[in-house]
Amino acid sequence: AQSVSQHNHHVILSEAASLELGCNYSYGGTVNLFWYVQYPGQHLQLLLKYFSGDPLVKGIKGFEAEFIKSKFSFNLRKPSVQWSDTAEYFCAVSTPNNNDMRFGAGTRLTVKP
Amino acid sequence: DAGITQSPRHKVTETGTPVTLRCHQTENHRYMYWYRQDPGHGLRLIHYSYGVKDTDKGEVSDGYSVSRSKTEDFLLTLESATSSQTSVYFCAISEVAGNTIYFGEGSWLTVV
Numbered sequence: 001a002q003s004v005s006q007h008n009h010h011v012i013l014s015e016a017a018s019l020e021l022g023c024n025y026s027y028g029g030t031v032n033l034f035w036y037v038q039y040p041g042q043h044l045q046l047l048l049k050y051f052s053g054d055p056l057v058k059g060i061k062g063f064e065a066e067f068i069k070s071k072f073s074f075n076l077r078k079p080s081v082q083w084s085d086t087a088e089y090f091c092a093v094s095t096p097n098n099n100d101m102r103f104g105a106g107t108r109l110t111v112k113p
Numbered sequence: 114d115a116g117i118t119q120s121p122r123h124k125v126t127e128t129g130t131p132v133t134l135r136c137h138q139t140e141n142h143r144y145m146y147w148y149r150q151d152p153g154h155g156l157r158l159i160h161y162s163y164g165v166k167d168t169d170k171g172e173v174s175d176g177y178s179v180s181r182s183k184t185e186d187f188l189l190t191l192e193s194a195t196s197s198q199t200s201v202y203f204c205a206i207s208e209v210a211g212n213t214i215y216f217g218e219g220s221w222l223t224v225v
Contacts, residue, residue, distance in 0.1 A: 004155075032211055043203060043216040044156070090155055094211040099144060099163065100171065101214055103155035 002027035002093050006104035013081055014112050021076040021107050023091030033074040034092040034101075035065055044090065050074065061085070083113045116140050117217035119204050125223045132191040134220050136204030145187040146171075146205040146214065147179060149198075156203065162187055163210070194224040 007022035025031065032051050036044040048059025055067040065076045074091060088108045094101040116139030126132050136145065144163055148156040148171075158171030160179040168179050176198060178190045191198055204217040 006155075034213070036216075043218050046213055046215075049213060092156075092214075096211045097209075098211045099146070099161045099169070099207075100158060101211070102172075103148075103157070105153055105155045 002031065002095065002100075002102050004091050004093050004102050004104040006089075006091055006107050008107045009105070010108045010110070012110045012112065015083055016080045017111075019076070019078040019081045019085075019109070021089055021091075021109070023074045023076065023104060025072050025074070025091075025093040025102075027072075027093065027095065030096060032094045032096060033065075033067060034094070035059065035063070035074070035076050036090045036092060036103075038088045038090065038106075040087070047076070047089070081109070081111050083111045085109060086111045117204055117206060117215065119202075119217040119220045121220060122218065123221045125225060126194050128195060128224055129193050132194050132222065132224075134189040134202055134204075134222070136187045136189070136217060138185050138187075138204075138206050140206055140208075140215075141184060142206040142208045142215075143184075144207040144210055145181065146207070147177070147187070147189045148203045148205060148216075149173065149200040150203060150219075151200050159189065159202075191222075194222075196224050198222065199224045 005024045034049045035047040058064045091104040118137045146161040147159040157173045162168045162181040202220045205214045
């Protein structure tokens with residue numbers, strides 16, 4: 001089964017700083033890739049997803065992610081973070097027609113006003 | 114937000130007692146899932162269902178059972194709760210296997 005690694009456990013940034021959260025997966029076949037966000041006390045919500053096509057995908061709230069197949073990576077970026085981006089971010093990977101979506105351990109982002 | 118309702122939202126129970134968590138969806142999605150969320154582990158799949166009466170085990174299924182008697186309802190049962198099952202449990206649904214999963218609000222379970 002595939003596995004997912006998120007390199008950063010806790011990231012602290014000031015408002016307007018740029019963000020990049022790392023995500024690597026281990027699976028050699030075709031994958032679907034996701035980033036979910038969990039605001040404090042809430043459920044996970046989809047930020048963006050990649051199935052095929054343009055490896056640079058744009059999501060909600062100004063987030064984007066780039067799929068680099070050769071590096072098995074799907075890093076999340078945002079040019080300028082806001083205090084409201086404080087949340088936990090989860091990278092996830094699934095394979096088409098398979099129900100076993102795997103999640104990374106999550107990265108907690110704290111944005112200081 | 115997807116129409117997913119979990120109950121109870123919060124529960125404290127004693128070791129050794131049975132516990133059932135309920136998930137109800139109004140989206141008519143075929144696939145339903147139960148995940149648990151623990152610090153440092155992210156979300157881990159417990160069981161999933163691909164249709165009425167059709168279920169399968171996930172990554173951390175020991176100590177849990179599930180049932181799906183109707184498309185809209187998916188029950189998770191802890192036959193004899195243990196402290197290691199203290200966690201936040203999320204129900205999720207999907208229209209297509211391997212595609213986007215939508216999550217419910219979560220059920221906080223504490224086993225004392």
